[in-house]
Amino acid sequence: MTADTITAADIRINARWLIPIEPHGVVLEHQAVIIQGAKIAAVLPATQADREFRTRETINLPHHVVMPGLINMHGHAGMSLFRGMADDLPLMTWLNDHIWPAEGRFVSEQFIADGTQLAMAEMLRTGTTTFSDMYFFPEIVAQMAHDTGMRAQVCFPLLDFPTVWGAGPDEYIRKGEALINSWKDDSYIMPAIGPHAPYTVSDGPLTEAVALSERTGARIQIHLHETEFEVADAVEKQDKRPIERLAGLGVLGPRTQCVHMTQVSDSDIAWLVNTGAHVIHCPESNLKLASGLCPVHRLMESGVNLAIGTDGAASNNDLDLFGETRTAAMVAKVVANDAAVLSAHQALQMATLNGAKALGREHELGSLVAGKLADLIAIDLSDPFIQPVYDPASHLVYSNHGRAVTHSWINGVPQVQDGKLTRIDVPDLMIRVEDWAGKIREKQAD
Template sequence: MTAATITAADIRINARWLIPIEPYGVVLEHQAVIIQGTGIVAVVPEAQADREFRTRETINLHHHVLMPGLINMHGHAAMSLFRGMADDLPLMTWLNDHIWPAEGRFVSEQFIADGTQLAMAEMLRTGTTTFSDMYFFPEVVAQMAHDTGMRAQICFPLLDFPTVWGSGPDEYLSKGEALIKDWKSDTYIMPAIGPHAPYTVSDAPLSRAVALSEKTGARLQIHLHETEFEVTDATATQGKRPIERLAKLGALGTRTQCVHMTQVNDSDITLLANTGAHVVHCPESNLKLASGLCPASRLMNQGVNLTIGTDGAASNNDLDLFGETRTAAMLAKVVAKDAGALPAHKALQMATLNGAKALGREHELGSLVAGKLADIIAIDLSDPFIQPVYDPTSHLVYSNHGRAVTHSWINGVPQVQNGKLTRIDIPDLMLRVENWAERIRQQQAD
């Protein structure tokens, strides 16, 4: 090969291992990822990269594994400021007696901005490059994520009753449609519709949400079949399971993301599979609130696209998606009574490519292949207490902690370098967080 055929590019990352996600089940060794602008132009052996590319910057990560950035498909980012505030309570007590009153007292645009930045810092530091948020003041969350350079699906809230963000469904839908219009073409922000749950959204606004989704192409995310009470109460009062009601209203489809799904029977799975709706598994929140167990293996075996989310830090209590993936893999084995029910490669696929599919962006995100956007993370596997490394995929799911992430790029822009965040001022953020904590402690003491 002559010098004339050498290609110039921006960044070359050399790594000991690389898990591309596509093709499935593959681990490559001594690979180089070549980044030009916002995208990946090549994933090739290091020797080939020596011959074919010259880059402005070369990063050598000889004890690391490279993989696509993680996609956290469900959360309430600003609730990080409520972390640990009302633990060890059942869901409805937690919501009615603690969370909703606290939200009424404290949630404001500044609360959302500070809580969202705290959540983004934690997610970036532990390997997440894209997150989905469903919370108040979504326009603030969108701007915060955009300014930080983090990808986010922003689901505006829709409920039957007034909140700090609006007076009711009419105002939520009006503001939400404006949010979709403002951010629809942005590469970082994916505006979406967030009807809270079947028990908080009646038929008329839910039908309007479906119409807005059809009109704009926006995704629709809803908490669904989260608890046994939700399903039994709906069956007793309405004569149908919540998912059947959604199907009747046209709310199940390829743009629908069903969060939790811990109470699932065969007919529910058939509905999900036939409509192409996606499921967001939040195992740690479901365990902590004693909500139930999502049958991950059964869903996947029937062709349902299963993704993963942390839920909010108030019910988890962290946003480390590697930890969530480990819990999902372990729990699936117990639920299915099968040690092979959710293998490590499948668990990583849930946290990457499956999330991209739910967002409708699998052509751009979710795997390390040429032509996709450069959303990449590097995890250091040199820790002596996880040695020896026979299979890096196994280590990432069963042994690793998210804070072993040392580097992160989104759109080719570094977000974490040598374990340090590049776009968030942590000392300044901590001052604001402590101010909120003091106010919340005072309220609890009163």
């Protein structure tokens, strides 16, 4: 490009600070992000952008950090309608006595549609642009996300027993393969396979899941080593740890995302390293359910890719990934007994580029680099609770909360403008949410 060449583009975003994630550990000042269509055309100093680009729209953000959109790698979106319904209980009591019975009574296509839209509204408002979901009626979740223009990995459920979505493993696999074929070429929707956990899925269905993944390239997400009881029970009944069983069945590999991993031995780490499987860290859910603590530093030092997720709003109880990232950084230091562990920049990378790697889309998502998809957010650092600003990266992890997000774009399309959602009718959504809440309260009172 010569000095007198002017390039036309769609949007210019002028930022006080910019954290591109790539290169790692960098905070840039007075930068411009140029968007052309669905992609980032350039990231460059504002003075250089003045000389080289003319855009249809210019957005000035003089007190903001601009960074890649957050990637929430694990959740159950529809469960937002169960937020706060069964708190202060251990995992198996929470599941067996409260969540599974409630799902049997209430979960339907409309429940999933409304719960997913509620989850998307919260995630978009707090900086998430891509989320991973593992829940019932995945075809509804996929359509809702696509219609909203939000990126989603949608994992169809796979269990040994009947649910509201199917009679058993054969039907889940059949319907799941149809889901994969329906969405496999979509930029927004990434269909995936979601075996619930080793203790709810037997060897046969897990083997079928592996075969389906190999045929289609779909990723596999599974709850794994979530509690001490899960691991001890497997050792007692099968004489092997769950991760060893999965490795023997071929479940572990570069397309596999292992959620939770609070119970980790040296041999477990070796399995992860040797297979290239990813770990999805959900610290707040693990803390709230007293499930255990993921040894983040040990995993990172071993070369395991760690991304981050909120889990569902019924066990967190929010979907604010900035809050989750803060908790991850704090807990990692305590677990390692080292305050230098999991720096702010490393935590932000877990919430962005590492999630993109787990999805196999790091060439398109997770950092602000020319040629990548234009998924980015802006966070206002002008409020008193974030002042003064010495290090924006530190503020985003340790001082910020997601409500400071003011702007969001996915594929170059605005999803949040000046703190307001552009693609979700919030008043209408709240009417439907309150209707569900009334039904659930009525049943709880019976």
